[in-house]
Amino acid sequence: MAATDWATPDTLTKLSQRPQDFELFQALRLIDAASPDLPQLGEAAGPHDESVRIGIDPSLVFAACDLSTDATSEEDSAGSSRTPRLHSRGFGLLGPHGPLPLSVTESIRASLLHEKDAAPLHFVEMLQHRMVMLFYRAYMQSRAAIQADRPDSDRFSLYLGAIFGRHPALADRDDFADSSRLYFTGRYAAGTRSAEALEAIIAHEFNVQVDITPFALGWLNLNPRVQTALGRPGEAAALGVATIVGERVQDRQSHIQLRLGPLPLYRFQQLLPSGEQFASLAAMVREFTRGELFCKVQLVLLRDEVPPTILGQQGCLGRVSWLGSPPSGQDAADAEFSLC
Known part of the structure; x- marks a missing residue:
């Protein structure tokens, strides 16, 4: 207090x-x-x-x-x-x-x-x-x-931060408030950081409904030296063993997806990449996952909140613009962005 x-x-x-x-x-x-x-x-x-x-x-x-x-x-x-x-x-x-x-x-x-x-x-x-x-x-x-x-x-904050390795020198280094980290000391200090814990933190901090999909489908870009190229010897040139066509491969092991919502329009806009809460969300997820996972976020907009697109007046292409209305009884769940 x-x-x-x-x-x-x-x-x-x-x-x-x-x-x-x-x-x-x-x-x-x-x-x-x-x-x-x-x-x-x-x-x-x-x-x-x-x-x-x-x-x-x-x-x-x-x-x-x-x-x-x-x-x-x-x-x-x-x-x-x-x-x-x-x-x-x-x-x-x-x-x-x-x-x-x-x-x-x-x-x-x-x-x-x-x-x-x-x-x-x-x-x-x-x-x-x-x-x-x-x-x-x-x-x-x-x-x-x-x-x-x-x-x-305040020395008590130092005590809490020490439990999960938060040194005072790291204070205020990103967009996620240190006070929120300290509030969730128990979650951060746990040896295993679970999807349930991440859902709880996001739901409390951003006041949204959260569903996490583990092993979501994503892509991993390949280093040029492991890509298959005609006339270039190496491990990637063994046909039927390590041959890869293209510059990237599908992967599920290192990807998760957050589904936030359904949201009213003003909250939807706050969580867009251009919104004031997107950077805080990205910083929090990046730290909680220790940078070991790629994360996408899917923002779901309430069907009744979908704004009409009016050329020159209203709409942001690829973010807040729809042609027509969502199917009856369904919310708009088209917005997906890379979070970290």
Whole structure:
């Protein structure tokens, strides 16, 4: 979930007014997502670069909530509000929940209430703030949703990409979005890439009905040195053994065909070689098949969407032009193109 979708001013206002309604890490996530110009929590070089400070409520009662009811702000030398400050109750060094003896909490409370001396409290707060920041950094690094709040420092995408060999140096090198690859990490990481997996990816990514025909009939161009030519010796000159007439041979082993549709006209045009989605489809199929297969795509246009061909006004020869209408009850399935 992107930060702009949920870390809204209204939510931050509610956090400042009623912090007791929020969990500690929930509040930290809100503040971190709303501060994209500052380092992530736990990674700042100094206090002035942090978007929040964590204080302690030195209470001896068991906490009913993570945060106390007073959320304040530190002030700079000019008296203006600078850094939001949250007071933790349920997670910290002091109090009945903390690891330090209760006598330490009692001593700090006594100094604060009777001697007006906040130095002991501030010293413990310095330690607790750093502890909470490091704990939150470890917490967020293993959660994809939190990583997505700050795309520029999203490490979870690196973890997913590593599963199927997607190095960051390969990012954005073709027309197929990297976010879509990561979504289908399980499909890409499988040892065997099946037709069913390819159908699932195309159907989800392009929102179309997909049927894949394996072992589709295709042609393989022959290297000139293996073509039969009169008067030229070689392996291809053995009559009845390796003689081949022509420059290409039929092949089914290395060809597949995608049938997409039936489609409305606007989606049909998007998937044409001149359309905005054709390059993305080709890049996706090429990577999924590891470049080991030739692929053709057959686009099926809904019969009721077949446009009339009007000379000089409407129609693209070989792509969106038909003479007459398709046979009754049948969609237009004439458009076939080489994909990769």
